[in-house]
Amino acid sequence: MENRESRLDGNAIGGLLAEIFAVEMTSAEGTCAGCGSVHPIGRVEVYVNAPGVVVRCPSCQQVLIRIVKGSGRAWLDLSGTRCLEFAVAD
């Protein structure tokens, strides 16, 4: 049980993702590069009490996304996400 409460979900980083992406990302769907499962970003596991934000696959716990912000810069690692699908205007 312990530590369970430190786990949030993708909704918690909607604001951070809005700084980086031009479209709303919590309703986007990400494919895990590890196990191939597809989840809406609003549903993935998110750890924010860390030096950066760590996003993990709810199916296999592999890291999907890492975001570090500091000194007017951000570092975005998407290597654990094979594909992101999101709505755009036609």
Place this chain on the structure above:
Amino acid sequence: MVELVTETPSVMTLVLSATGWKGHRPGQHIDVRLTAEDGYQAQRSYSIASAPQAGRLAITVERLDDGEVSPYLAGELVAGDRLEFRGPIGGYFVWDGTDGDRPVLLVGGGSGVVPLMSMIRHRSTIGATTSMRLLYSARTLEDVIFRDEIEQVAKDGVAVYQTLTRTQPPGWTGYGRRIDRAMLEEVAWPVRDAPLALVCGPTSFVEVAAEILVGVGHDPRSVKTERFGATGG
């Protein structure tokens, strides 16, 4: 900030006016950022409680005594103070009535009822006839947020089910235990009705509720969740 409303001994609603605010989608939140004089900053997310409205929004904040942001918002702020925030944020955990007649099950634990209240208020504002049920879990009757309004919406076509997990007052007719499978099976729409479920609250509450709903056969994609964590601060 224009107004402060005391909801429970530990919960306050902050009504904010914001120039250029175009309204929001029910379920969305804002990120509030506090900055001390020496530049120290703390940021937390708060769900919007009010129905969508231009220029105005309300957040409902639970004061956590070991928190950093909530004791300031629900303790030190006074009407007229200015607050820095960004939003509206989110698009996954929303219900804005554009989903046709699909029945909606709202499951809230503690202050997790806040974004659900925005959905309930929006339903009334737009005059939607969507079938809606609310299952709300609080510790005690004193901890029930929006108590009078919830009684009112029950008359307005939203079926309300409440459970008090710690103590129940004499004559209490609701549930008196933590959320469980039997309770959710009684309250939830049957799987064949393909309801949309929106579950919000502390992480463990949300995970238990979502696991049960998926376990009894609801489509995982139709069980949308938002975890508040334990503290939120």
Place this chain on the structure above:
Amino acid sequence: MTFISRGFKGRRQQPEDASRLPPGQYLVPDFPVLSAGPTPHPALNEWSFTISGEVDSEKRWSWEEFRALPSETVTVDIHCVTKWSKLDTTWRGVSLDVLLDGVETAAEYAVARSYGGYTTNLPLEDLTDGKAWVAYEYGGEPLEPEHGGPARLLVPHLYFWKSAKWVTGLALHNQDEPGFWESNGYHMYGDPWREQRYWGD
């Protein structure tokens, strides 16, 4: 113009001796729990600590063997890159000097590996001469899982992300290989007194 929240101070404490706080740090009353994933719970009868990589022969200790090694109690200040510091924290653990004693290597760098997959890199010389421990007690009590128990690395002269929780080994390398945070923006060395938080600092 920066927005100031009237009357907001945060939950920080004023240090009695400001010279003990590295630049940009503040004191906290509690011990914040940072986690980048689920807390691992290795069973003690399956726990091990291994020194591997560029070594003549790998060294490995079971929990029982590890706990039989000479240990020491140290009181140190710790500094997290998220800007909190905590003074006079007391730990008990095994010095890396003990663990590295007799290890023949030409390697100059190490990567600490943890249960759960976390890694962090350090120069080997920052792990020797009484600067680093594998700690299993905090404040006289067994180290709680949320703080890295059963055992964590303790390298207090570097930012605390270098003090890997749930540590299970060191891999020695000839090159400095970036770990979990060092590969995504965080500084390769991480000296709090030189405020080496991010790449390029």
